[in-house]
């Protein structure tokens with residue numbers, strides 16, 4: 001494969017994997033630039049991509065290996081933290097890592113990884129596998145409380161429906177069945193309250209007042 005062919009090597013079918021054998025033979029400062037479009041990678045559970053990854057990856061030769069810079073954007077599947085509606089959450093990630101060879105570019109002999117066990121390592125085939133790095137960066141970029149819209153009103157505390165789903169007015173018909181049972185007593189109580197004064201005034205009318213007597217006369221007597 002010629003250097004030119006390598007340079008134009010499509011990202012698929014191994015998204016975010018770059019063969020850097022040629023770049024490693026070049027002097028520090030040499031670089032490669034890749035544009036990423038429509039790349040999909042598995043994300044750490046339970047995350048899922050809703051939109052593929054786009055952006056750019058820049059590789060630069062250093063005296064030890066490569067400096068890897070990426071600016072990437074994607075969307076992940078999620079749900080609104082207030083109304084639980086499924087949403088796509090846009091995330092952008094910025095990557096800056098140094099990647100070190102695991103074997104010597106020319107001799108092919110293994111290089112000791114002991115001094116920097118956590119460093120990003122190229123494969124034995126001089127490939128840079130950025131998928132896991134990008135997946136991790138995307139999972140860290142996931143917002144803690146995503147919203148479907150900035151002013152999402154959330155769920156109704158009474159019926160659990162979304163408050164922005166339409167007219168939302170709880171009349172007496174919609175109240176909790178336990179409260180509805182209590183409400184059933186109210187008309188009887190009110191009726192009782194009305195009955196007592198009626199019975200009293202009936203009695204007064206029979207004993208004390210002449211038919212057709214003004215009401216204020218009764219009231220006057222009662223205050224004395």
Ligand SMILES: [Zn+2]
Nearest residue numbers: 080083148152
């Ligand atoms: Zn919402």
Ligand SMILES: [Zn+2]
Nearest residue numbers: 156158159160
């Ligand atoms: Zn409701």
